[in-house]
Amino acid sequence: MDIPVIITNFKTYEEGMGSKALELAKIHAKVAVECKASMAIVAAPTDIAMLSASVSFPVFAQHVDPVSVGANTGAILPEAVKDAGAWGTLINHSEKRMSMADIEKAVMRGKEVKLFTIVCVKDDTEVAEVMKFNPDMVAVEPPELIGGDVSVSTADPELIARSAKVVGKGKLLVGAGIKTGEDVRVALEQGASGVLLSSGVVKAQDPEAVLTDLCSGLRSS
Secondary structure, eight states: SSSSSSEEETTTTTGGSSHHHHHHHHHHHHHHHHHHEEEEEEOOOHHHHHHHTTSSSSSSSSOOOOOOSSSSSTTTOOOHHHHTOOEEEEETTTTTTTOOOHHHHHHHHHHHOEEEEEEEEESHHHHHHHEEEEEEEEEEEEEGGGTTTOOHHOHHHHHOOOOHHHHHHHHHTSSSSSSEEEEEHHHHHTTTSEEEEEEEEEEHSHHHHHHHHHHHHTTTT
């Protein structure tokens, strides 16, 4: 996956499930080509196989459980999402928080099956904690800004800069309220290597226009 990157989490929004997820993924593919931008999407486990077979950029799982093959009814097995076509996985998203012990094991299990691991955290203190587990990337998303009208780039650019110093070059994503090319530009200027967003694209009336605008922030950084 090239950086800087725009990653869209489809969550379980109606607009990001099943056939609508496929339509949205194809819009991402179109804009990625037109803008010459690196993109990825994060899909529900039931949609990973369909989407990974339909687009050429990375498809991530929204979550994996820190378990191995065996008697784990209901768990999301790292091997299963890998076999379905997932390129990587989120871990510890704000809507699926885990203990530090489980985060460490989930990163380890992801690496064992060659999944690219992105650990989500709420602040720069957690950044320092999860970096001990050596994930591929860390995504900082202040929970109070998620889904809101004010982006982390506007509300707390210093958080991005502090986190970038801890994570190091090429390993930081930021999210929460990211909606515009200017949000992307500021995030990259402060040291991020990409953005992780959701509703700003998935629930937009014109996702193609939003993605195109987001890409303008990659070019101007």
